Amino acid sequence: GAGVSQTPSNKVTEKGKYVELRCDPISGHTALYWYRQSLGQGPEFLIYFQGTGAADDSGLPNDRFFAVRPEGSVSTLKIQRTERGDSAVYLCASSLITTSTDTQYFGPGTRLTVL
Amino acid sequence: GDSVTQMEGPVTLSEEAFLTINCTYTATGYPSLFWYVQYPGEGLQLLLKATKADDKGSNKGFEATYRKETTSFHLEKGSVQVSDSAVYFCALSVGTGKLIFGQGTTLQVKP
Numbered sequence: 001g002a003g004v005s006q007t008p009s010n011k012v013t014e015k016g017k018y019v020e021l022r023c024d025p026i027s028g029h030t031a032l033y034w035y036r037q038s039l040g041q042g043p044e045f046l047i048y049f050q051g052t053g054a055a056d057d058s059g060l061p062n063d064r065f066f067a068v069r070p071e072g073s074v075s076t077l078k079i080q081r082t083e084r085g086d087s088a089v090y091l092c093a094s095s096l097i098t099t100s101t102d103t104q105y106f107g108p109g110t111r112l113t114v115l
Numbered sequence: 116g117d118s119v120t121q122m123e124g125p126v127t128l129s130e131e132a133f134l135t136i137n138c139t140y141t142a143t144g145y146p147s148l149f150w151y152v153q154y155p156g157e158g159l160q161l162l163l164k165a166t167k168a169d170d171k172g173s174n175k176g177f178e179a180t181y182r183k184e185t186t187s188f189h190l191e192k193g194s195v196q197v198s199d200s201a202v203y204f205c206a207l208s209v210g211t212g213k214l215i216f217g218q219g220t221t222l223q224v225k226p
Contacts, residue, residue, distance in 0.1 A: 031212060042119075042204050042216030043159070056211055091159065099212055101147045101166040106159040 002026070004107035006092050012113045013082055021077040021110045025094030032075050033104060034067055035091040043091055049075060082114045117142045121205050121217035128195055128224050136190040136220045138179075138205035146207040148172075148181050148188040149214065153202045162190075162203070195224045 005024040013019050025032050030051055035043035045059040049069045057067070064082075069075040079086055089111050093104040122137040140146065150162040150172070163172030168183035177192045188205060205217040 033213060035214070040218070042206070042218050043214070045213045045215065048211065048213055056213060059213075093159075093214075095212060097212075101164075101208075102212055103161050103164065104212070104214060105161075106151075108158040 004092055004094055004105055006090075006107040006110050008110060009108065010111045010113075012115065014115050015082060015084060017082050019079050019082055019112065021079075021090050021112070023075045023077070023092030023094075023107060025073065025075070025092070026105055027073075029094035029096055029105075030072070031095045031097060031102070031104075032069060033093040033095075034075070034077050035093065037089045037091055037109070039088075046077070079112075082112075084114050087112055087114045117146070117207060117209060117215050119205050119207055119215055119217035121203075121220050124202075124219075124221040126220060126222050128222070130197055130224055130226050131194045132224075134190070134192040134195045134199075134222070136203055136205075136222070138188045138190065138217060140186050140188065140205075140207050142186075142207055142209055144209040146209045148179070149206040149208065150177070150179055150188070150190050151204045151206060151216075153204070153219075155201070159204070195222070197224045197226055200224045 033048040034046040037043040047057040052072045064080045067077045089109040091109045093106045095102040095104045147166040149164045152162045163174040165172040165181040171180045206214045
């Protein structure tokens with residue numbers, strides 16, 4: 001079946017602009033995670049959803065970052081007043097349930113460049 | 116807090132050589148441990164996992180054993196191939212499932 005998809009694959013924006021990044025999880029997966037990967041580093045956790053609710057948003061760096069999942073499927077990560085330091089690859093992952101043993105399936109990522 | 120430390124790369128090996136990539140962790144609870152791999156131009160994919168102490172995860176000739184006494188989860192393969200060239204990430208998960216990754220180790224296998 002279809003894997004996790006993310007759009008756009010690349011996004012170039014100017015400092016101060018607003019961006020939205022979209023994630024389509026695997027059908028039937030209740031858990032959805034967002035990570036950010038800077039060059040040469042491992043992914044860092046941002047937020048995860050169980051169904052429609054954000055169960056843990058402790059990784060969001062500041063209040064410019066916000067994510068929603070209104071119908072429990074597609075999720076959108078929103079970044080306001082972008083800064084050059086926001087440049088990274090944003091990864092989305094989904095899993096059937098939220099436990100420490102469950103496998104997360106990752107999308108290809110959105111590469112965000114803030115000029 | 117919880118963390119993962121991997122050996123620094125790049126690791127360069129000749130084909131058919133033995134591979135070890137070291138990974139150690141710090142966790143307050145009882146984590147599950149994972150190795151993810153990122154091939155050039157592709158997304159992260161699970162290579163193997165172990166969910167409790169002394170479990171051995173294995174896949175595609177790779178193995179890793181969950182060692183609670185040494186808080187380690189070292190990745191090994193007896194004979195690497197050029198197609199194994201990739202970035203390997205060790206990760207842990209406790210409780211809710213969010214993953215904490217190491218910084219990644221680049222493996223280059225030369226023919």
